[in-house]
Amino acid sequence: MLDLVFRARRMITPAGEVEGTVGVREGRIVAVEPLNSDLDAERVIELGLHQVLLPGLVDTHVHVNDPGRTEWETFRTATRAAAAGGVTTLVDMPLNSLPPTVDADALEVKRKAAEGRLHVDVGFWGGAVPGNLADLRDLHEAGVFGFKSFLLHSGVDEFGHLSFSEFEAALREIRKFDGLMIVHAEDGHAVKNARGRKYADFLASRPRAAENAAITRVIDLAKRTGARAHILHLSSADAIPMIAQAKADGVRITAETCPHYLTFVAEEIPDGATQFKCCPPIREATNREALWRALADGVIDYVVSDHSPSTRELKRFDTGDFGEAWGGISGLQVGLPAVWTQARRRGHTVVDVVNWMAHRPAQVAGMRHKGRIEPGYDADFCVFAPDEAFVVQADQLHHRNPVSAYHGVPLAGRVITTWLRGIRVTGDELHGDLLGREDA
Structure with missing residues (x-):
């Protein structure tokens, strides 16, 4: 007898959209069979015609800020928002x-802060900063999924940024154990600090050239060292041809973008609307369409939230000054409907969205049991109603502070239920586990 069976006329597997039956035992998928299969279980879930069974989404770019800045976000609130969004x-x-x-x-401090406070499963990135070259192997062996680095000021003084020579040294070190370097690629020499309420001034202060120059160097150093490098939150479409060429040349490089770059456009952001401030910035409509084409072509590998929350006070709604406001978009809970809303307008399918938001991020991070409806994988599911619509209300989202660029935005697609290792996530109980690289 199985613990749980789903019967779905629409579900997304590595083979595409199919109808079928999924059997779960002890938190793992043990069978994927035709819809008329005689699989039985203590609990059988029959999905309606307008519901799609997706694998649980994998978001590899989340700033929880816990411990230390829990007034910004906590593990309990962030993971509740994640679950509500199908992550x-x-x-x-x-x-x-x-x-x-x-x-x-520090990783142990982080794990202790998270333990027993999780609605979903959580792993960790380590940091590559000036002076910690000797710590990278220890972090790798302790189970981090890779190493985050900045090529300009990170926004917080305690996480320093690497010079290009330090970045190369870190790449050479992690190449020894085939680690993954994930990089915020903007060249600080091309960035200015624009004060004031005008979004156009803020956008001009972080031009495409800043990303392009940094990505050029990252590609060159990845090629020179043979290390794996991943471009975070790509916003400049100008960099797409060079990433495509690097991949064609065999450079071990991947790239992500975020729902806000695929949804919003600079021309529509009001002056003083600091909820839209993020770094690199949301760019023009033509740039957005080029990002969509690169995603469709596979040059951009996947889509993750870059959920970077803060308090209302830090967003400086009192002045609307983009130079003073914290840069970050709070979008963890609404990433799936945001991407789906835009994707279907461009002729993409739910299969595409699952590839971008579950299959590929899990694959690049090296997760062997996440992001697929397939025997042997964790029984993580999202029941999604792609034709339902709603309007985002920031005060109804589960992350800690009611601030979101998506407030008031109508979106298509609603997450109905989320399941973690065969257990429905309701918000009443905490079933999330800590993940390490080897047991992901």
Whole structure:
């Protein structure tokens, strides 16, 4: 007898959209069979015609900020928001918490802060910062999924940024154990600090050239060292041809973008609307369409939230000054409907969205049991109604502070239920586990 069976006329597997039956035992998928299969279980869930069974989404770019800045976000609130958005696995960034995750002792502090407070499964990135080259192997062996680095000021003083020579040294070190370097690629020499309420001034202060120059160097150093490098939150479409060429040349490079770059456009952001501030910035409509084409072509590998929350006060709604406001979009809970809303307008399918938001991020991070409806994988599911619509209300989202660029935005697609290792996530109980690289 199985623990749980789903019967779905629409579900997304590695073979595409199919109808079928999924059997679960002890938190793992043990069978994927035709719809008329005689699989039985203690609990059988029959999905309606307008519901699609997806694998739980994998978001590898989340700033939880816990411990140390829990007034910004906590593990309990972030993972509740994740579950409400169909995300069953997230990987937490090493900065904005105190201490930052730049050595094995800090990783242990982070794990203790998270333990017993999780609605979904959580893994961790380590940090590559000036002076911690000798700590990278220890962090790797302690189970981090890779290493986050900045090529300009990170926004917080305790997480320093690498010079290009330090970045190359870190790449050479992690190449020894085939680690993964994930990089915020903007060249600080091309960035200015624009004060004031005008979004156009803020956008001009972080031009495409800043991303392009940094990505050029990252590609060159990845090629020179043979290390794996991943471009975070790509916003400049100008960099797409060079990433495509690097991949064609065999450079071990991947790239992500985010729902806000695929949804919003600079021309429509009001002056003073600091809820839209993020770095790199949301760019023009033509740039957005080029990002969509690169995603469709596979040059951009996947889509993750870059959920970077803060308090209302730090967004400086009192002045609307983009220079003073914290840069970050709070979008963890609404990433799936945001991407689906835009994707279907461009002729993409739910299969495409699952590839971008579950299959590929899990694959790049090296997760062997996440992001697929397939025997042997964790029984993580999202029941999704793609034709239902709603309007986002920031005060109804589960992350800690009611601030979101998506407030008031109508979206298509609603998450009906989320399941973690065969258990429905309701918000009443905490079933999330800590993940390490080897047991992901």
